[in-house]
Amino acid sequence: MLEVRGLSKEFHGVRAIDDVSFDVAPGSITSLIGPNGAGKTTLINMVTGVLAPTRGSITLSGKPLTGRKPHQIAGLGVRRTFQTVRLFSGMSVCENLLIGRMNELMTRSKRSLFLPMKLGDAPGRRRADEVLEILGLAHLANEIATDLPYGTQRRVEIARVLMGRPSFALLDEPAAGMNEQETEQLVHDVRRIRDEGVTVFLVEHDMSMVMSVSDKIVVLNFGQKISEGTPAQVRSDPAVIKSYLGE
Numbered sequence: 001m002l003e004v005r006g007l008s009k010e011f012h013g014v015r016a017i018d019d020v021s022f023d024v025a026p027g028s029i030t031s032l033i034g035p036n037g038a039g040k041t042t043l044i045n046m047v048t049g050v051l052a053p054t055r056g057s058i059t060l061s062g063k064p065l066t067g068r069k070p071h072q073i074a075g076l077g078v079r080r081t082f083q084t085v086r087l088f089s090g091m092s093v094c095e096n097l098l099i100g101r102m103n104e105l106m107t108r109s110k111r112s113l114f115l116p117m118k119l120g121d122a123p124g125r126r127r128a129d130e131v132l133e134i135l136g137l138a139h140l141a142n143e144i145a146t147d148l149p150y151g152t153q154r155r156v157e158i159a160r161v162l163m164g165r166p167s168f169a170l171l172d173e174p175a176a177g178m179n180e181q182e183t184e185q186l187v188h189d190v191r192r193i194r195d196e197g198v199t200v201f202l203v204e205h206d207m208s209m210v211m212s213v214s215d216k217i218v219v220l221n222f223g224q225k226i227s228e229g230t231p232a233q234v235r236s237d238p239a240v241i242k243s244y245l246g247e
């Protein structure tokens with residue numbers, strides 16, 4: 001269980017996140033939605049230890065995340081994707097996955113200074129094959145990642161997240177810039193990684209995608225939680241209709 005309690009973040013007096021509390025149940029797909037500037041990325045940055053909250057706490061399985069460094073939080077099985085594509089150009093899909101794994105191992109011990117030589121070690125390659133198989137990307141293993149269609153690049157990033165067998169994955173607007181077909185595929189991928197035992201925290205700008213995939217939705221507006229519930233509850237909540245969905 002991820003527990004967010006009384007979380008606030010101020011930037012020069014501006015409240016990007018304002019006294020927000022909610023839970024993410026283990027094994028669930030929980031989505032955080034809200035318009036641009038609502039504070040979604042700021043919240044991800046606090047969960048992953050990139051930003052320190054001004055007030056409030058975040059715990060995962062009872063362990064406080066607040067006060068921990070990003071690599072310590074990663075060590076607890078938390079992974080994320082970024083709002084914009086961050087793949088290594090000129091490298092294959094498989095190499096992008098292996099690099100991700102290497103970075104993780106490097107944060108774990110100093111011994112791993114020698115790991116660049118191990119980019120293609122057998123366990124890593126096995127896991128890369130496994131992950132690409134899970135997401136139906138195996139046929140693209142040797143393609144240059146950044147030459148692939150945009151939606152596929154975003155799927156490769158999700159594959160990279162899976163490399164380290166995370167328990168908790170935060171996806172920051174994975175559907176942004178995707179066409180309808182790509183978004184459908186993304187819904188399938190999100191379910192697939194949840195079936196792998198990963199708790200998914202999906203941050204999205206687009207309500208329609210999260211409606212079909214989420215167990216629970218938390219709605220942010222100007223940094224405040226204005227609604228929370230099942231897709232059906234949120235969709236019919238007057239507060240959401242008024243300030244977000246439009247009349």
Ligand SMILES: Nc1ncnc2c1ncn2[C@@H]1O[C@H](COP(=O)(O)OP(=O)(O)O)[C@@H](O)[C@H]1O
Binds near residue numbers: 011016035036
């Ligand atoms: N590092 C920062 N410094 C100052 N203001 C920031 C910073 N990061 C985000 N903000 C502000 O916080 C608010 C929320 O931003 P963000 O979390 O990126 O929203 P979202 O991801 O929902 O679009 C915005 O008003 C943004 O300008």
Ligand SMILES: [Mg+2]
Binds near residue numbers: 040173
């Ligand atoms: Mg954002």
